[in-house]
Amino acid sequence: METSELLKRVRHIEIKARGLSRNIFAGQYHSAFKGRGMAFSEVREYQYGDDMRDIDWNVTARYNRPYVKIFEEERELTVMLLIDVSESLGFGSSGKIKRDTVAEIAATLAFSAIQNNDKIGVIFFSDKVEKFIPPKKGRKHILFIIREILGFEPESCGTDINLALRYMTNAIKKRCTTFLISDFIDTGNYKFALRIANRKHDIVAIQVYDKLSTELPPLGLMKVMDPETGGEMWIDTSSKSVRSDYAMWWQRRQSEMMLAFKQSGVDNVSVSTEEDFVKALLLLFQRRR
Template sequence: MDANELLKKVRKIEIKTKGLSQNIFAGEYHSAFKGRGMMFSEVREYQYGDDIRDIDWNVTARHNHPYVKVFEEERELTVMLLIDVSGSRNFGAMGEDKREMIAEIAATLAFSAIQNNDKIGVIFFSDKIEKFIPPKKGRRHILFIIRELLDFTPEQRGTDLAEVLRYMTDALKKRCTTFIISDFIDSHDYYKALSIANNKHDVTAIQVYDKRDAQLPDVGFMRVIDLETGRDRWVNTSSGKVRQAFNRWWYERQQQMIDRFNRCRVDYTSIATDEDFVKSLMGLFQKRGVR
């Protein structure tokens, strides 16, 4: 798209998502993704009931009297968005296409993060790491991220979630809040990489899918193209067996994905492109906030 069209789209998304983050998500985000780490604040004299594991033995030895370390919650977070830019994100048969909804969800999370004074970074991935944007604060940084979300052209079209999870685990030393935004159409096994990543970081999965990913329409012979491999074939969608087999494949793949999230204790939500993503994000935030 040309520069003027891109600027208009960036501005449109900013107006919509900044308003959502300020008016709807600010409190929910704050309570759902509060700082998980504890940082040292001060030492004080030991009081009855203090945990002996918090005793500062060096200070205690110097003063010949027990002192304990006092910790406070680390409020400022580093938030990472892992954005799927594979070929399948360009599919859109119902409602918005995945690409546009992913951009809006990511922008909403980004504006919510800076409302909380958090840093925000992005990793674009396909079946390789396409681009890493280091975490920073500020509106200009968010607008740069939105422009990249709308206009970024990946080198590859496939998907490898394990690759981006391994990369994040190795590249980011400090614990961070991580959102994976993808349709999760991936033939690789990413369970081990997800488990390791969630042990080090706080990982949340947001699936964006089109309902046509799950169900073929009854329209006779239809040419179907795999947007990630480029392969195509003709499918007889009038056949009930064909439609049932396709739906069964989708259901089994979804169950496998959910099983991985549950076993790794990763919070998740699934959002169809013809649905209001606000409801799903609010539900996700509220579920986390009550824990």
């Protein structure tokens, strides 16, 4: 992508994402992703009903009457975007490829995080970890992230969610909220890594898919290619059994993915490239309140 074109796209997505995060997501995001830690705030005299475990014995001894520690929720979060950049994200049947929707969602979440004074970082992954951007604050950092999201060229084609989750779990020591954004077209098993990651962090899965991926249209002979392996084959889409088998494959795949989310306790949402991702994210946020 040429520099001038990239800058135009960065500016366009900045305007759109900033407006969405300021006008729509601000309160919803804050409520859905509260700080999980507790920080010491002050001490006050013991009152009936206070937890004995909160007594500050040093202050109590100094003033010869009981005092308790008061804690406040740590509002600042560390937010990680775990972004799939595999070749399958380059597919789109309605004039918009999956990668574009991923970029818009990621940018909107990034601006929402910054407006809530959260740090944000990114891990781009294919079947390897392509790039790690450590979490920071600030508009300059956000624009750098968006430029990377729009212009990043992966070295590899495949998908390995298991590897990406394990890397993130080891790389980020402090508990964080992680948005895993992918089409989840992965032949590997990532259930165990997802469960482990969600124990240490707060994982939220966002699936981006294309409607054509859910069912085959009756168009006769069609040559299809796997963008991640380069494999090609001809299929007869006029055959009802072929279309039925494909639909069953898709449903089975979705069921396995949803089961992995459920067993791992991971909140999730699926977004089609044809639908408004804003509504889908708002529903996700509301479920977490």
